[in-house]
Amino acid sequence: MNLVARLKQQLFRWRSDGTAPLRLGQRRIFIIPSRAGLLYAVALIVMLIGAINYNLALGHALVFLLAGLGIVGMIHTFRNLHGLVVTPGRSNPVFVGERAHFELRLDNDRPTPRLALELAAEEGLPVFAATEGRKGTRSSIPVTATHRGWLALPRVRLSTGYPLGLFTAWAYLQPSMRCLVYPQPIASPLPPALPTPVGGERTGDGGQEDFAGFRDRQPADSPRHVAWKASARHAGEGPLLIKQFAGGAQLQLSLDWQATEPGLSAETRLSILTGWVLAADTADACYGLRLPGYAIEPGSGEAHRQRCLEALALYQP
Amino acid sequence: MSTLVRDALPRHAAPWLFATALATTAPHALHQPPWLTALAGAMLLWAVWLWWKDVRLPGRWLLAIFVAVGCTGILIEFRTLFGRDAGVAMLVMFMTMKLLEVKSRRDAMVVVILGYFLLLTHYLYSQSIPTGLWLLATMWLITASLVRLHSGPTSQPRDTLRHAGVLCLQAIPFMLVLYLLFPRISGPLWGLPLDAHSGRTGLSDSMSPGSIAELVQSADIAFRVRFDGPLPPKQKLYWRGPVMEQFDGTTWNPYKGRGRAPQLTGLSPPVTYETTLEPHGQRWLLALDAPSSVPGDILLTGTLTATNREAINERQRFRLSANLDYRFNTSEDATVLRRNLTLPSGSNPRTRSLASQWQAGNSPEAILGKALTLFASEFTYTLRPPLLGRDGVDDFLFQSKRGFCEHYAAAFVVLMRSAGIPARVIGGYQGGEFNPLDGYLVVRQSDAHAWAEVWLDRLGWVRVDPTAAVSPSRIETGIADALDLGEPLPALVQWRADWVLTLRYRWEAINNAWNQNILGYDPQRQREFLSRLGMPEADWRSLATALGITCSLLVASLLMWTLYQRPQRDPVVRLWHQALRHLARRQVDCAPWETPLVVARRVREQCPELAEAFQPVVDAYLVARYGDNDQALTTLRDAVAQLR
Numbered sequence: 001m002n003l004v005a006r007l008k009q010q011l012f013r014w015r016s017d018g019t020a021p022l023r024l025g026q027r028r029i030f031i032i033p034s035r036a037g038l039l040y041a042v043a044l045i046v047m048l049i050g051a052i053n054y055n056l057a058l059g060h061a062l063v064f065l066l067a068g069l070g071i072v073g074m075i076h077t078f079r080n081l082h083g084l085v086v087t088p089g090r091s092n093p094v095f096v097g098e099r100a101h102f103e104l105r106l107d108n109d110r111p112t113p114r115l116a117l118e119l120a121a122e123e124g125l126p127v128f129a130a131t132e133g134r135k136g137t138r139s140s141i142p143v144t145a146t147h148r149g150w151l152a153l154p155r156v157r158l159s160t161g162y163p164l165g166l167f168t169a170w171a172y173l174q175p176s177m178r179c180l181v182y183p184q185p186i187a188s189p190l191p192p193a194l195p196t197p198v199g200g201e202r203t204g205d206g207g208q209e210d211f212a213g214f215r216d217r218q219p220a221d222s223p224r225h226v227a228w229k230a231s232a233r234h235a236g237e238g239p240l241l242i243k244q245f246a247g248g249a250q251l252q253l254s255l256d257w258q259a260t261e262p263g264l265s266a267e268t269r270l271s272i273l274t275g276w277v278l279a280a281d282t283a284d285a286c287y288g289l290r291l292p293g294y295a296i297e298p299g300s301g302e303a304h305r306q307r308c309l310e311a312l313a314l315y316q317p
Numbered sequence: 318m319s320t321l322v323r324d325a326l327p328r329h330a331a332p333w334l335f336a337t338a339l340a341t342t343a344p345h346a347l348h349q350p351p352w353l354t355a356l357a358g359a360m361l362l363w364a365v366w367l368w369w370k371d372v373r374l375p376g377r378w379l380l381a382i383f384v385a386v387g388c389t390g391i392l393i394e395f396r397t398l399f400g401r402d403a404g405v406a407m408l409v410m411f412m413t414m415k416l417l418e419v420k421s422r423r424d425a426m427v428v429v430i431l432g433y434f435l436l437l438t439h440y441l442y443s444q445s446i447p448t449g450l451w452l453l454a455t456m457w458l459i460t461a462s463l464v465r466l467h468s469g470p471t472s473q474p475r476d477t478l479r480h481a482g483v484l485c486l487q488a489i490p491f492m493l494v495l496y497l498l499f500p501r502i503s504g505p506l507w508g509l510p511l512d513a514h515s516g517r518t519g520l521s522d523s524m525s526p527g528s529i530a531e532l533v534q535s536a537d538i539a540f541r542v543r544f545d546g547p548l549p550p551k552q553k554l555y556w557r558g559p560v561m562e563q564f565d566g567t568t569w570n571p572y573k574g575r576g577r578a579p580q581l582t583g584l585s586p587p588v589t590y591e592t593t594l595e596p597h598g599q600r601w602l603l604a605l606d607a608p609s610s611v612p613g614d615i616l617l618t619g620t621l622t623a624t625n626r627e628a629i630n631e632r633q634r635f636r637l638s639a640n641l642d643y644r645f646n647t648s649e650d651a652t653v654l655r656r657n658l659t660l661p662s663g664s665n666p667r668t669r670s671l672a673s674q675w676q677a678g679n680s681p682e683a684i685l686g687k688a689l690t691l692f693a694s695e696f697t698y699t700l701r702p703p704l705l706g707r708d709g710v711d712d713f714l715f716q717s718k719r720g721f722c723e724h725y726a727a728a729f730v731v732l733m734r735s736a737g738i739p740a741r742v743i744g745g746y747q748g749g750e751f752n753p754l755d756g757y758l759v760v761r762q763s764d765a766h767a768w769a770e771v772w773l774d775r776l777g778w779v780r781v782d783p784t785a786a787v788s789p790s791r792i793e794t795g796i797a798d799a800l801d802l803g804e805p806l807p808a809l810v811q812w813r814a815d816w817v818l819t820l821r822y823r824w825e826a827i828n829n830a831w832n833q834n835i836l837g838y839d840p841q842r843q844r845e846f847l848s849r850l851g852m853p854e855a856d857w858r859s860l861a862t863a864l865g866i867t868c869s870l871l872v873a874s875l876l877m878w879t880l881y882q883r884p885q886r887d888p889v890v891r892l893w894h895q896a897l898r899h900l901a902r903r904q905v906d907c908a909p910w911e912t913p914l915v916v917a918r919r920v921r922e923q924c925p926e927l928a929e930a931f932q933p934v935v936d937a938y939l940v941a942r943y944g945d946n947d948q949a950l951t952t953l954r955d956a957v958a959q960l961r
């Protein structure tokens with residue numbers, strides 16, 4: 001950590017706040033004049049010179065009233081943050097590339113409203129919030145997810161210019177909140193279904209028995225599934241073709257790390273697996289997930305899907 | 318709920334900006350050229366129309382053309398882009414044109430700050446109480462626009478106005494402290510533009526027929542006086558202005574030289590008074606005849622005119638004293654006497670022949686008496702005399718015989734000079750109106766007057782007022798009684814019903830207090846105020862310290878209110894705790910963390926006779942706390958009240 005960063009950390013007390021509700025005290029709130037505030041100050045000085053030059057008694061009074069207004073505005077801006085209670089809320093998992101939303105609850109125990117509160121995660125878009133008197137409000141802070149795994153909420157800047165915009169007051173919040181980020185799904189054809197172990201009227205190779213046609217080969221497809229004969233018919237003109245099958249009944253799939261092409265990077269393979277999980281879930285299949293050293297028994301439903309995605313998100317190759 | 322913040326101007330903020338622009342520019346229509354008002358109005362209407370129809374704002378090049386046209390117009394009209402009037406015109410134009418390019422909040426801030434700036438420019442034209450009140454209201458409006466710009470999309474107009482009002486009210490203590498303690502600097506910091514003091518009325522330093530009669534039709538206040546002792550009798554209240562010794566046949570002018578120092582012998586104890594002069598753009602003061610002692614920076618000329626170093630362009634206060642009975646220059650320079658005997662050759666032959674008839678064998682006093690008798694016998698006092706020809710005094714004395722003080726004074730002096738008595742015309746004011754409410758004597762332009770002064774052996778210069786011979790009531794009660802009804806006097810001077818007078822006295826007393834204490838708070842008054850506070854020799858450093866301490870105290874008290882305000886508990890919880898305290902008095906022990914239902918059960922076990930009354934409290938509390946019912950709070954309050 002370089003000196004400037006360390007200094008900033010000392011100065012602004014950047015540290016985790018834990019999960020407990022946090023009440024903003026005066027030591028957490030910083031305030032400086034905004035650009036509009038500086039313009040206002042310059043205007044006041046020019047006005048004062050004018051009032052002196054033309055000996056305008058009421059001009060003096062106006063300038064002094066405006067100066068007083070500036071001071072009062074500063075105190076009110078500070079007050080707009082002071083005593084606000086921030087409670088971390090929840091966040092729903094997202095896929096890489098999507099925007100994660102961290103929910104913060106802002107509670108106002110004062111009878112007067114707090115308006116124009118801006119919340120922004122570092123380098124994120126600001127969101128606007130306001131609370132009525134003695135009410136709370138929820139705010140969800142968007143953060144773009146760039147990596148799979150746990151995404152911690154970056155330091156949040158809670159700022160306000162209300163009521164006059166001549167000063168900006170802000171506080172840094174760092175509640176320990178994290179959001180699970182699933183790998184970015186890559187849409188690719190599902191691997192062939194397994195022979196159904198359960199008996200019944202359906203026997204043999206399950207989903208593979210109803211030939212549904214050909215389609216272009218994707219890099220994720222195993223060479224074993226290439227329809228060589230069909231591809232040979234127009235060799236050199238088009239890509240290799242893959243036979244497609246459609247199962248009439250519930251498919252039983254094993255989404256296996258080994259089934260993805262070994263030459264691809266681990267992240268891409270995880271993305272392919274993620275795409276399979278989503279496709280399998282959409283197809284209402286019964287699917288299991290196999291990663292090196294980790295396996296999830298076949299199953300289906302929302303909880304199963306989440307379990308599989310979580311495993312993919314947190315997998316350490 | 319949360320939404321994304323945009324820096325774009327919220328649509329509902331625009332009407333506030335239009336109102337700001339209108340309120341700050343409209344009063345300038347009173348004194349700016351009509352084409353500029355029309356241009357500004359058109360710009361404003363255009364901006365409103367574009368907003369109403371939600372049409373895109375005009376491009377930069379179009380605005381640039383408008384700015385160029387506007388600046389050219391101002392340049393042609395005022396011949397400059399700077400100075401008071403041109404500067405204000407530029408600000409008005411920029412304000413309305415800025416509305417046509419307000420896209421973001423930053424643009425809107427420029428409009429608001431320009432609005433505050435324009436407020437100041439109104440004081441260049443008037444600092445009266447109504448202006449002050451109007452500007453206070455406008456300041457509130459502009460502040461509301463500022464609040465609206467920063468309060469986000471959910472705010473309501475009523476809340477915005479209320480917040481702005483609270484902010485303005487809280488700023489007032491700061492204003493008062495700064496107004497009293499901020500080190501005052503007097504006078505301009507640099508040369509004022511030429512038009513800084515335009516539009517002043519008052520006595521001019523020369524007199525030609527009609528000049529005073531015109532002035533008398535104005536009810537404007539010329540000056541106010543407060544005597545240290547009792548008010549002198551009204552017929553002695555001659556306020557001496559310019560002394561006019563030179564006559565070219567139509568116009569009387571003062572002699573420009575300074576003359577030797579006057580010799581004044583007081584025959585009665587001097588009276589002292591403080592006069593507050595309205596700006597009249599001249600150097601001379603209006604001093605009670607005869608001024609005996611004047612402040613150091615005022616010069617008494619040889620003709621006993623109190624003269625300031627610079628033209629009086631601000632309302633100014635002077636402490637002066639006067640001898641009501643006096644001998645002035647009993648020995649006079651021969652050159653001065655000769656000057657006061659000179660008449661343009663060949664003019665007014667009939668007057669001259671009349672005077673030379675009188676001169677034969679009569680003493681100067683007797684000649685004086687003849688002239689005054691002539692005036693008293695056949696002349697009429699009127700503000701609307703007929704026009705006079707080239708030999709004005711002849712026409713007046715022998716034909717029209719109707720005139721105003723300036724005619725009498727001029728004719729009298731011409732008569733005296735023709736008869737060999739040195740004489741001159743004095744311009745000034747006579748009388749005044751005493752306001753019993755604040756003890757000030759108010760002298761208006763309608764009290765403007767001209768009289769004569771003759772030099773007699775052993776007596777020196779003696780005041781003679783020929784108007785008094787024609788119309789004694791002019792001197793004894795005032796001009797309104799001296800004139801017939803229907804003469805063109807200002808209504809203010811003519812209406813003399815009791816209740817009108819009382820109202821007017823009150824209004825003028827308020828205005829005077831405003832002028833003396835608020836507008837007249839200058840470096841000198843500040844020193845007086847501070848010495849009363851126990852800081853007799855306050856320099857800017859001690860002022861800055863006092864200012865710093867007071868402002869810090871104000872900020873600290875506001876901060877205390879912010880920081881140490883106990884978080885107010887929800888009224889529902891407060892009522893519940895009230896109910897629990899009631900239970901504790903009845904020896905039912907409940908821990909604070911126990912849920913309402915547990916408490917209810919405990920009450921049923923430990924104090925069954927209370928259970929019936931307590932159950933509604935529990936029900937109402939649960940609904941009020943966790944339900945969604947506006948009536949629940951009232952129900953709970955009633956239920957808690959039932960417990961006792």
